[in-house]
């Protein structure tokens with residue numbers, strides 16, 4: 351080993367992104383495969399976004415606007431909040447890492463339900479924090495247990511709502527009860543990467559919670575619903591003092607120019623995007639109904655994926671799906687997460703699943 355990496359980094363596993371469809375097809379000698387593993391939008395962004403990015407491509411010799419001032423202003427108008435309450439980041443995972451860098455010292459505790467988004471333990475490891483993982487109950491958050499896990503060492507509580515990978519969700523009133531039990535110098539981060547896919551009324555932490563509780567931080571993204579995953583553009587709505595700390599640890603120009611252009615265009619095209627989201631939600635509901643009709647037991651799905659809590663069966667089933675060209679996301683020993691794709695992709699998943707396994 352060259353150099354002396356920090357012990358906490360040396361001990362970390364490398365990030366392993368899911369297999370692409372092409373890699374899986376290659377590996378298993380198939381003509382083609384489908385990737386339903388990363389919760390991406392299967393549809394390209396709406397044409398006005400593509401056109402805006404194409405038109406801006408010639409400007410990339412200059413640095414973009416580090417502060418993304420125009421985007422912050424547009425988000426503020428869109429969300430009806432003050433612009434000082436908006437931070438932009440290199441994806442919402444970038445903002446999450448900024449939160450850790452700004453707020454978490456070594457050995458500080460970070461509390462989150464588990465299983466949840468796999469970026470959280472990575473940031474725990476990078477900052478040498480102490481993870482306090484609170485087990486889910488029936489695939490859903492146990493918010494009483496989350497509140498009880500908070501100690502004087504806790505700096506952050508992180509809730510993915512809807513949760514990844516289980517797709518379960520909680521109402522803002524439940525989050526409020528949690529926040530009321532947490533000291534007000536602990537940040538409660540509500541990661542709403544999938545908010546746009548929610549079709550039941552869960553309330554809005556920005557307008558229902560933040561006015562009373564400035565320690566609530568909301569993270570959102572253009573990656574999933576708006577189909578801009580590759581451009582890396584996320585945003586936070588938070589107290590202006592939290593935004594100021596986040597901005598200090600933002601890598602210069604990490605919110606790149608094309609990401610800013612695309613996000614502005616996405617706000618303009620929000621109505622068109624809603625039509626795409628509606629198609630995905632209808633497909634999600636169709637897939638859930640089909641799986642239940644086949645006898646599979648799965649929680650209500652609030653995001654753009656479904657969760658099969660297969661436990662020990664996961665490890666045997668996952669490779670069978672991949673061998674037949676359906677790449678999904680396994681959580682070894684726990685379950686399989688399947689992203690909602692196009693209707694044809696979803697049909698292929700359902701057919702392949704029925705071929706390799708029966709429910710029960």
Ligand SMILES: *Cc1c(COP(=O)(O)O)cnc(C)c1O
Nearest residue numbers: 441442443467514543571573584
């Ligand atoms: C996909 C995902 C994100 C991702 O976001 P980017 O904005 O692309 O960085 C954040 N949180 C959760 C829970 C996710 O599943």
